[in-house]
């Protein structure tokens with residue numbers, strides 16, 4: 640049980656919609672387990688009201704908050720300072736308030752890297768084929784490049800997202816040791832060649848997500864070679880068509896559920912300085 644006192648520190652989530660979010664359960668359970676005097680609430684905030692909501696939380700001395708759709712990019716412009724990864728992404732999913740100074744972080748990419756490690760597939764030094772270049776893909780791409788993945792081939796269809804990704808790809812090649820290249824998703828030969836010479840294939844698009852479970856960006860089973868690990872950031876359904884295809888060819892595959900858990904764990908650490916009891920939270924909310 641959370642005991643609200645005169646000292647309770649406020650954290651929470653700003654987004655729209657937020658009612659479905661698992662974050663309040665995850666954080667409040669963890670605060671309670673560690674006997675921390677914090678509370679986490681979800682607030683449905685429209686884009687127009689984001690600046691006032693942020694000012695209000697700051698004025699009330701909130702410890703910090705998460706941002707979800709549609710506020711991640713707008714919040715990057717409202718924060719006083721950004722972590723290196725958040726600056727590269729141009730997006731923020733976590734704010735820490737230190738005496739009125741708001742620092743923006745992005746923990747989605749960290750969540751992905753930790754999830755891969757927890758699944759038994761640490762990614763530093765590996766070659767990755769990344770499907771998608773949107774918000775989630777950008778977070779993964781930036782963190783993977785910062786954390787020592789040796790090469791990342793990003794595949795997106797030719798679209799405004801593709802055009803936007805070009806500048807980020809250039810920046811990552813300049814600022815990190817990772818070799819990053821951008822490719823046309825509709826060039827299937829190029830995609831197949833890339834997967835055949837990668838150790839990890841990551842789907843960070845929403846293709847395959849419910850209610851379109853029957854869709855998959857990969858049509859050819861022969862790309863699933865014996866040294867490939869497949870991951871999907873989707874967790875609804877728990878096993879996407881891509882994962883099922885990979886498993887049918889003997890490739891291990893994991894979904895996006897633990898990315899969600901570990902991005903939350905990293906926000907929790909930034910606010911409290913403590914490690915989230917991930918085993919407990921996993922058992923209760925992530926099975």
Ligand code: ATR
Nearest residue numbers: 771772773774775776795796798800843844845846
């Ligand atoms: P999120 O924040 O969840 O990453 P997003 O930023 O809208 O959402 O990114 C969605 C990604 O899925 C993008 O890379 C998108 O490609 P486009 O921006 O070019 O549309 C990709 N995507 C979505 N539907 C797709 C489809 N049918 N085929 C290929 N890529 C698709």
